[in-house]
Amino acid sequence: xxxxxxxxxxxxxxxxxxxxxxxxxxxxxxxxxxxxxxxxxxxxxxxxxxxxxxxxxxxxxxxxxxxxxxxxxxxxxxxxxxxxxxxxxxxxxxxxxxxxxxxxxxxxxxxxxx
Amino acid sequence: xxxxxxxxxxxxxxxxxxxxxxxxxxxxxxxxxxxxxxxxxxxxxxxxxxxxxxxxxxxxxxxxxxxxxxxxxxxxxxxxxxxxxxxxxxxxxxxxxxxxxxxxxxxxxxxxxxxx
Numbered sequence: 001x002x003x004x005x006x007x008x009x010x011x012x013x014x015x016x017x018x019x020x021x022x023x024x025x026x027x028x029x030x031x032x033x034x035x036x037x038x039x040x041x042x043x044x045x046x047x048x049x050x051x052x053x054x055x056x057x058x059x060x061x062x063x064x065x066x067x068x069x070x071x072x073x074x075x076x077x078x079x080x081x082x083x084x085x086x087x088x089x090x091x092x093x094x095x096x097x098x099x100x101x102x103x104x105x106x107x108x109x110x111x112x113x114x
Numbered sequence: 115x116x117x118x119x120x121x122x123x124x125x126x127x128x129x130x131x132x133x134x135x136x137x138x139x140x141x142x143x144x145x146x147x148x149x150x151x152x153x154x155x156x157x158x159x160x161x162x163x164x165x166x167x168x169x170x171x172x173x174x175x176x177x178x179x180x181x182x183x184x185x186x187x188x189x190x191x192x193x194x195x196x197x198x199x200x201x202x203x204x205x206x207x208x209x210x211x212x213x214x215x216x217x218x219x220x221x222x223x224x225x226x227x228x229x230x
Contacts, residue, residue, distance in 0.1 A: 004157070033217065042118075042204050042220030043158070056217065091157070101146045101165075101208045103218060105157035 004106035023092030035091040120221035135190040137205030
């Protein structure tokens with residue numbers, strides 16, 4: 001499968017714990033995005049990388065959230081001191097440099113904070 | 115700020131009938147408009163996009179959408195619905211002239227159910 005891969009697919013954690021999600025992009029795609037989707041809502045933008053550079057961050061991305069893309073390939077999204085309000089589907093999407101905006105999404109990582 | 119509205123949370127249509135899923139947008143500048151579909155336990159899949167040119171764009175699985183600048187709408191259509199079209203549909207917009215040039219802004223989604 002050469003699509004966007006996300007791991008883990010499901011994560012259940014207790015409030016206050018840290019969690020980390022990983023995204024492996026389509027190999028030739030240098031743009032990578034993280035979105036969050038809650039039930040009944042559309043995806044909300046969190047952050048954007050072009051290669052290893054984090055170029056945009058949403059106000060939704062509190063200081064408990066951090067994302068990295070150290071070598072311009074895979075990316076990680078870490079949430080520290082999780083809260084129940086962090087429960088959501090975390091989506092990774094990628095695109096090649098020269099395209100007009102369509103994104104290729106992974107299947108998401110579902111987080112449940114108890 | 116850019117925004118997208120999908121006024122219908124749920125659309126039901128009989129198999130074989132035409133379907134329309136509505137989307138309106140609000141942007142400053144020229145919009146790039148997209149439709150995505152999400153099947154249960156699957157990632158969002160790109161259906162079609164409007165960038166420039168012909169207002170009627172055709173996409174995957176027989177879907178099409180019409181860009182209407184005066185009404186700021188981008189409704190998704192299909193002449194004959196299939197049961198397999200049942201899914202959650204999202205409209206999205208992107209504006210290159212804005213400060214947030216890279217992100218897509220999504221609507222809240224419309225659940226389409228095609229009844230056999």
